[in-house]
Amino acid sequence: MGTALQLLSWALILAGAFFTLVGALGILRLPDVFTRMHAAGMTDTMGAGLILGGLCFQGDGITAVRLLLILVFLWFTCPVSTHALARAALQGGLRPLTGTAAQRDVAAQTPASRQDP
Amino acid sequence: MFAVAVAALLVAMAMAVTRALLGPTAYDRVLALNNMGTKTVVLIAALGFLSGRPDFLDLALVYALINFIGTVAVLKYIEYGDLGAAKRADGGTDA
Amino acid sequence: MIRAAGLWVVLFALWLLLSGHYQPLFLTFGVATCTLAVGVAYRMGTLDDESAPFHLAWRAVAYVPWLVWDILRCNVQVARTILSPKLRIDPAIVHFRASQRTDLGKFVYANSITLTPGTVTTGIVGDDFEVHALSKGLADGSEENEMNRRVTALEGEAS
Structure with missing residues (x-):
């Protein structure tokens, strides 16, 4: 395999690792479940996408096709489960924080959402 | 170099577990667990390359399937309190 | 009918891709499984534009x-x-x-x-x-x- 392709592969994997970490940081930092969904979506789309895309260059053809299959499956199911989660949270009585109230909550480090139903 | 990806994934999974433990609502926990499942799928794929056994990809594919069904099942249970319910509690339908 | 055939082809391609075995025995199993799956989908009436969106x-x-x-x-x-x-x-x-x-x-x-x-x-x-x-x-x-x-x-x- 060419060195350029090898470099591209590593760049993709490292970028994917970066986005995965940032997504995880977002899950910890953001104030309520609705905003955390966006951070989780980041891990699901770009984190998984870039890492699996980078791994594609490391194996033979069949391996690459299988990796792409996993990726396609992840990208089909992630929005569905995110949407189900949002609907369930709304149904369960949670209301998203809006506007600058969310920022104040972050600054004061107060628990932003209700306790377990 | 695969080790870098595996290490990053493990750190990110630890962060997701922290969120699952902190809560504060059940939905935060489900979100964190679903997210951990996605990371596990990628982790299995990366581990397969790290140990030189790309057969692990089949496991990753099956794990992706199970993770999706598991998340939806847990959410349905939280929402309805019953896995067999066909209609919403308020009589509406899923639009 | 075209939709059923299309679904069958896609399913069988997936089977070939994931199994990695090309002996006659496994191919027979694959043909049987895909036919069964398409048959069940047809009987359930789920074989429409939404389940097989080939036109997209x-x-x-x-x-x-x-x-x-x-x-x-x-x-x-x-x-x-x-x-x-x-x-x-x-x-x-x-x-x-x-x-x-x-x-x-x-x-x-x-x-x-x-x-x-x-x-x-x-x-x-x-x-x-x-x-x-x-x-x-x-x-x-x-x-x-x-x-x-x-x-x-x-x-x-x-x-």
């Missing part, structure tokens, strides 16, 4: 790269938001009007919105999409309108 396939070739590019762009924006020390978020519920005619088109649009980080579809009533956005800048309408236009184009004339 060639237009999706143009849509998917644009979607991936858009996901990349929004990811960078959300990553910047999360990494900024002061965490400048401005979560809001916004409403969009979708111009797709079929449920399948709306499904594709809603999933595209959710797949793009920073926006999550939380509800659909008729043509009205309720979207939760991480900050108002991520859902100012311009990008969603572009996506709406492209999904409607993906849906095409025939339906």
Whole structure:
């Protein structure tokens, strides 16, 4: 395999690792479940996408096709489960924080959402 | 170099577990667990390359399937309190 | 019937790809399994445009790269938001009007919105999409309108 392709592969994997970490940081930092969904979506789309895309260059053809299959499956199911989660949270009585109230909550480090139903 | 990806994934999974433990609502926990499942799928794929056994990809594919069904099942249970319910509690339908 | 044949071909290709065995015995098993699966889908009456959307396939070739590019762009924006020390978020519920005619088109649009980080579809009533956005800048309408236009184009004339 060419060195350029090898470099591209590593760049993709490292970028994917970066986005995965940032997504995880977002899950910890953001104030309520609705905003955390966006951070989780980041891990699901770009984190998984870039890492699996980078791994594609490391194996033979069949391996690459299988990796792409996993990726396609992840990208089909992630929005569905995110949407189900949002609907369930709304149904369960949670209301998203809006506007600058969310920022104040972050600054004061107060628990932003209700306790377990 | 695969080790870098595996290490990053493990750190990110630890962060997701922290969120699952902190809560504060059940939905935060489900979100964190679903997210951990996605990371596990990628982790299995990366581990397969790290140990030189790309057969692990089949496991990753099956794990992706199970993770999706598991998340939806847990959410349905939280929402309805019953896995067999066909209609919403308020009589509406899923639009 | 064309739809059933198409579904069978796709299923069998998947079987060949994932099994990796090409002995006559395994091929027979594969043919039998795929035929059974298509037969069950036919009997359940689920073999329609929504379960086998082959009519979207060639237009999706143009849509998917644009979607991936858009996901990349929004990811960078959300990553910047999360990494900024002061965490400048401005979560809001916004409403969009979708111009797709079929449920399948709306499904594709809603999933595209959710797949793009920073926006999550939380509800659909008729043509009205309720979207939760991480900050108002991520859902100012311009990008969603572009996506709406492209999904409607993906849906095409025939339906």
